[in-house]
Each structure stands twice: as C-alpha cells, then as structure tokens.
Amino acid sequence: MIRDTSAQDRLVEVRPSRSRNRKLLLIGGGVAVVALIALAAPRVSTMFSADTSVSASRLNFATVTRGPFVRDIAAEGKVVAAVSPTMYATSAGAVVLKVHAGDVVKKGQVLAVITSPELTSKLAQEKSAADAMEVDYLRAQIDAKKKRSELQKAYDNATIDQTAAERDLNRYESAYGKGAVPQADVDKAKSTLDKAQITAKHAKTDLAMDNDSLTFDVQSKKLAHDRQVYLVQDLERQVEDLNVKSPVDGQVGQLFIAERATVAKDAQLLSVIDLSALEVEMKVPESFARDLAIGMPGEISGNGKTWNGKVSAVSPEVVNGEVAARLRFDGDTPKQLRQSQRLSVRILMDKRDNVLTVQRGSFVDESAGRYAYVVNDGMADRRDIRVGASSIDKVEILDGLKEGDKIVISGADTFGDAKHVAISR
CATH class of the missing domain: 2.40.420.20 (conserved putative lor/sdh protein from methanococcus maripaludis s2 fold)
Structure with missing residues (x-):
C-alpha cells in the first residue's frame, strides 16, 4: 500500500487578530449610538429649541x-364690644368710684361721683340771681300796670273835658241866637273846646306810646329772667352730670383712675362694655378688601359651635397691608362669649x-x-x-x-x- 501524509497532519487553532476585534467593537458601539440617537432624537430637538x-x-x-x-376669606378674629362707651369727667374735681372693674351695671346706675365745689357754688349764685331777676320782672309788671292806669285816667279826664266843652259851646251858641249872651262868650267857649280836644288827642297818643314802652320794658325784664333760668338749668345739668351714670346695661370694663383721685375736665374715668351687643373683628389682606361689602354673609366658629353672621363694618383705612372688618351675629348674641376671645371667621364673598x-x-x-x-x-x-x-x-x-x-x-x-x-x- 502507498502511505499518505495523514499521520503527519495536525489541527491548528486559528485566533482572530487584534485589529479584527477592535473593528467588531467599533461596529457594535456605532450601532448602539445610532440606536440611542434614534430614541433621544425628539428630546434632543426639544432641548435645542428651548431658551x-x-x-x-x-x-x-x-x-x-x-x-x-367659592370666594371666601378665612381668618382668626377676636370678640369686641359693638357698644363700649368710655365715661369722661364733665368737670374738674375729686372722683369717688361707686363700682369696681367687672361689676355688672344697669343703664342709669351711678358709677362715680365727681365733687366740684366751684360748680356747686356757681349754681347757687346763679339761682340767687335768677330769683332777683324774677322779682324785677314781677315789679316791672306792677309798675307797668300802674303807669297804664295813670295814662288811662288822664285820657278819660281829657275826654270828659272835651265833652263838657262841646256842651258849653252848644249852650252859648243857642243863647247867642236869642240875644242872651254876647259874641265874646261864644268865642271863648269855642276856644275852650279846641283846648279840650287837643288835650284829649295828646292823652290818647301818650296812652298808646307809653303802653308800648311799658310792654318793651316788661318784655326785656322777662327775657333777662328767662336767660338766667336757662343758665341755671344748664348748671343744674352740669351738677347732675357730676353723677356719672352708665349709658347701657353691661359690665364695668377698665378703670382709668384711682379711688378719690383729682382729675381735670374731660379726663377718662372708666369704660362700660355692653355684653349684649358683641361683634367679631378680623384683619383682611388689602387685596381682598376692595371686594368686601357690608351685609356679606359669614360664619363664626368657636367653643365647638358655629354661628351665622354678617359684615357690619369695613374700615376705610389700610394699616400694615390689612383692613379691619367686623362681623355681627345674625340673631341673638351667644351668651358664653367674652371680650377679646379668639374665634374663627369665614366670609363668603362669591359662589358660582x-x-x-x-x-x-x-x-x-x-x-x-x-x-x-x-x-x-x-x-x-x-x-x-x-x-x-x-x-x-x-x-x-x-x-x-x-x-x-x-x-x-x-x-x-x-x-x-x-x-x-x-x-x-
């Protein structure tokens, strides 16, 4: 058999180069950036369009x-007396107090007494002068009656003399016509009649003129007496005012003087609080003050209760950016409230x-x-x-x-x- 080279072959591991790794990383990063830009594009465009x-x-x-x-104003208010008069000294003198702070008083009750010897003495003097003027007035009336009587008597006598002279003239004229008396006697009778007529005329004039003069004199005396009477009445009123009386039913508030202190005229003595007429005062921001009006409804809360009220007054003056407003209870004033007590107040200005x-x-x-x-x-x-x-x-x-x-x-x-x-x- 022919031998091959398989026995000599060897598997070799191929590793990527550094340049290739860098290229892959760049490609991946680019893809990520493109994705982020695509996602944030609207946001980025918005950022660039903003100022x-x-x-x-x-x-x-x-x-x-x-x-x-609902337009309303809610704030804290305090209870104030709608009627809280202060008593003043009507005259200089020593003051004796008849009450203490906190005492319940009735209208017309004497709260203090001012001792003024000068005013008392002046009243006595003016009363005496008034009595003297009354006597002068009565005397003037009597004198006028007497004078009128005398004038009337003179006028009556003159009238009688005139009548007698007229009769004498008639007799002399009749006798002269019969030739019993001379012409001289007739002329004398005429002169006597003329004189009697003039006397009667002047007597009548004097009666009228003197009667007017007497009337004026009596009237003058009467006016002087009346003036003195009015002066006495005014002094009596001043003396009566030395008894300082309560103008309302209520409670004595503050005493401004000590017992038996000597005060000047118009000095403060004490104050009286009418607890039957209480109101709630609140401070309103200036921005809301223009919309406030008398009669607007409101709610007053405190002591676990709520009462209806109405705006009774709005101050025309702005102090520290606030305006003072007062609410009056709609109905009877609650009995358990006290002066300066804090309450919650809400004024309803509009509701739609x-x-x-x-x-x-x-x-x-x-x-x-x-x-x-x-x-x-x-x-x-x-x-x-x-x-x-x-x-x-x-x-x-x-x-x-x-x-x-x-x-x-x-x-x-x-x-x-x-x-x-x-x-x-």
Whole structure:
C-alpha cells in the first residue's frame, strides 16, 4: 500500500487578530449610538429649541379644572364690644368710684361721683340771681300796670273835658241866637273846646306810646329772667352730670383712675362694655378688601359651635397691608362669649358653578395675571391668559387656558423673559 501524509497532519487553532476585534467593537458601539440617537432624537430637538432649562424640582405645577368656585376669606378674629362707651369727667374735681372693674351695671346706675365745689357754688349764685331777676320782672309788671292806669285816667279826664266843652259851646251858641249872651262868650267857649280836644288827642297818643314802652320794658325784664333760668338749668345739668351714670346695661370694663383721685375736665374715668351687643373683628389682606361689602354673609366658629353672621363694618383705612372688618351675629348674641376671645371667621364673598379655575400660585402676582407657562412633553411654553376673581386657594381663568392644561404655578420667576423653557428631571 502507498502511505499518505495523514499521520503527519495536525489541527491548528486559528485566533482572530487584534485589529479584527477592535473593528467588531467599533461596529457594535456605532450601532448602539445610532440606536440611542434614534430614541433621544425628539428630546434632543426639544432641548435645542428651548431658551433655557430649569429643573422640575424647583417648580410647582397645577392642572386647570372646571367646577364650583367659592370666594371666601378665612381668618382668626377676636370678640369686641359693638357698644363700649368710655365715661369722661364733665368737670374738674375729686372722683369717688361707686363700682369696681367687672361689676355688672344697669343703664342709669351711678358709677362715680365727681365733687366740684366751684360748680356747686356757681349754681347757687346763679339761682340767687335768677330769683332777683324774677322779682324785677314781677315789679316791672306792677309798675307797668300802674303807669297804664295813670295814662288811662288822664285820657278819660281829657275826654270828659272835651265833652263838657262841646256842651258849653252848644249852650252859648243857642243863647247867642236869642240875644242872651254876647259874641265874646261864644268865642271863648269855642276856644275852650279846641283846648279840650287837643288835650284829649295828646292823652290818647301818650296812652298808646307809653303802653308800648311799658310792654318793651316788661318784655326785656322777662327775657333777662328767662336767660338766667336757662343758665341755671344748664348748671343744674352740669351738677347732675357730676353723677356719672352708665349709658347701657353691661359690665364695668377698665378703670382709668384711682379711688378719690383729682382729675381735670374731660379726663377718662372708666369704660362700660355692653355684653349684649358683641361683634367679631378680623384683619383682611388689602387685596381682598376692595371686594368686601357690608351685609356679606359669614360664619363664626368657636367653643365647638358655629354661628351665622354678617359684615357690619369695613374700615376705610389700610394699616400694615390689612383692613379691619367686623362681623355681627345674625340673631341673638351667644351668651358664653367674652371680650377679646379668639374665634374663627369665614366670609363668603362669591359662589358660582361650572367655573374654569386653577390652584392659586405666585404666577398670578409675577405676571400680573397676563400669562402662564403651559407644560407639555417636558416643555413649558408661555401663553397669554386672562384671569378673573381670586380666592384663598384658586384663581378664575377667563381666557387662554382650557380644562386639563398643566401650568407652572410657582417658580416661573426663574424663567426670566424666556418663552420656551425645557423642564429637566
């Protein structure tokens, strides 16, 4: 047999070269990069179209919804007395207190007495002057009557003399016609009659003129007396006011003076609290004050109970960015409340259904309600909007947004003037 070379053959292991391994790695890496680029292409295009990029952790978002919209103000209030008069000294003097702080008092009850010797002495003097003027007035009436009587008497005598002179003239004229008396006697009788007529005329004039003068004199005395009487009445009122009385049923609040202290006129003495007329005072932010109106309904809560109320007053002055408002209980005032007690207050300003709203955030103040950033696929796009009324936690959307839109409600101040912002995770 012919021998072959099989006995000499040997299997040799073929190993790939380094260059070939590198080539395979490059090909695989390229495929992976292409796949990643294909997957991230939309994201990359979004990033490149944005004006800036902000982390989502720095922002707060909310979704626009449609439903009921309630505008209300909730705050803490304190009980104050609707009627809490303060008593003042009507005159200078020493004060004797008749009550203590916390005492229950009735309307008209004497709370304090002011001792004023000057006022008491002046009243006595003016009373004496009034009595003297009354005597002068009565004397003037008597003198006037006497004077009128004398004038009337003079007028009556003059009238009688005139009548007698007329009779004498008639007799002399008749006798002269019969030739019994001379013409001189007739002329004398005529002169006597003329004189009597003039006297009667002047007496009548004097009676009228002096009567008016006497009337004026009596009236003057009467007016002076009346004026003095009014002065005495005013002083009596002042003396009566020295007894400081409670104007309402209530409770003595604060005493501003010590017992038997000497005070000046118009000095504060004490205060009285009318516990039957209590109100609740609350502080309202200035932004809501313009919408408050007297008569708005509210709720007052405390002591485990809730009472209905109404806005009774709104202060016209803004203090530290707040406005003071008062609520009056709708119905009888609860008996268990106390002055300055803290209660929860809620004022209902508006209530509507089917309103487009979004959670309130700083975007309302930052943009003045003119625009908002709508979030979609990792991008926040600025959109012009128009907002309406605001409540504590919501704001009404009038235009620019629709139900389901997601917007940035706070943190948009970091966007600057950018119109397109990328939201990174």
